[in-house]
Amino acid sequence: ETGVTQTPRHLVMGMTNKKSLKCEQHLGHNAMYWYKQSAKKPLELMFVYNFKEQTENNSVPSRFSPECPNSSHLFLHLHTLQPEDSALYLCASSLGLAGATPGGGELFFGEGSRLTVL
């Protein structure tokens, strides 16, 4: 059983809809991440949060809006998406910021939210 839980697992939305993806980690980690995985492409880092503060926005379009109310929860708010945004959105957490702390490098992933934009 994964220590990182994502909901919903599947989401279909129209381009004018507003929806949110939720991620919760039960591992006591301090850093949380959003990744996008499209078919035949590598995982793309979208956002990084450390102790609730955003430390990285990897040039993500503003139609994706992250929110991190505390170290255990991470949201991705979606609005006016495009069909090319259809992908698997993976949340991950790590003990510390990967690269900043020893042992902070291992990422624990949730099972992902598969998004289809019509």
Add this chain to the structure above:
Amino acid sequence: RKEVEQDPGPFNVPEGATVAFNCTYSNSASQSFFWYRQDCRKEPKLLMSVYSSGNEDGRFTAQLNRASQYISLLIRDSKLSDSATYLCVVRYSSASKIIFGSGTRLSIRP
């Protein structure tokens, strides 16, 4: 040129065979290296870290060649359950700079 490159495969090998993957990275400032495994329609999971001196975990051996900027993964006595996509991951000194390769698909046949 991609920052992290992997042969996408698929590698289709018989059970019991030895198979090796390579991964090259372009930035010499890379600090840490990992192999992750991703099963079909599942999330990636850490398989093993890659240390400078090389390291082994059961049937799996990882090696790092900083001079040539590549890492490798060797799987001996492959099992059907080894069928998955293997992701090469490179971490830079920047805290959030973690780059994934596109993955190498491995299929083990009976």
